[in-house]
Amino acid sequence: MSGTAHSAVEHGHEHDHGNRLYFLTWLWLLLITVLEVGVVLVHMPRAILVxxxxxxxxxxxxxxxxNFxxxxxxxxxxxxxxxxxxxxxxxxxxGVALDY
Known part of the structure; x- marks a missing residue:
């Protein structure tokens, strides 16, 4: 394998790994967002919710x-x-809490 072909193959693997990392990051962000919505729908004390x-x-x-x-x-x-x-x-x- 020539030097340029070898570097192109290595670059392709790095690019695939980067896409996987971004996909997993988006998946975790989606999961955390769904959990946030779920936590809001469950009635709990305001301090714990915040x-x-x-x-x-x-x-x-x-x-x-x-990641980004x-x-x-x-x-x-x-x-x-x-x-x-x-x-x-x-x-x-x-500063706001002093007003109350």
């Missing part, structure tokens, strides 16, 4: 950042991207 929905949202954002933004090998950047909005949300929640 906590479960926030957890699922963090899971979905982690999947998106890791290609940051799964850059752990520190991935942590910053996920934690920064959470910190801002807590600050905003604290």
């Amino acid at each position: 906590a479960v929905l926030l957890l699922m949202t963090v899971l979905k954002s982690g999947l998106i950042v890791a 933004m290609h940051l799964r090998f850059e752990k520190l950047n991935m942590i910053y991207i996920i934690l920064t909005p959470m910190i801002f949300a807590l600050i905003m929640w604290y």
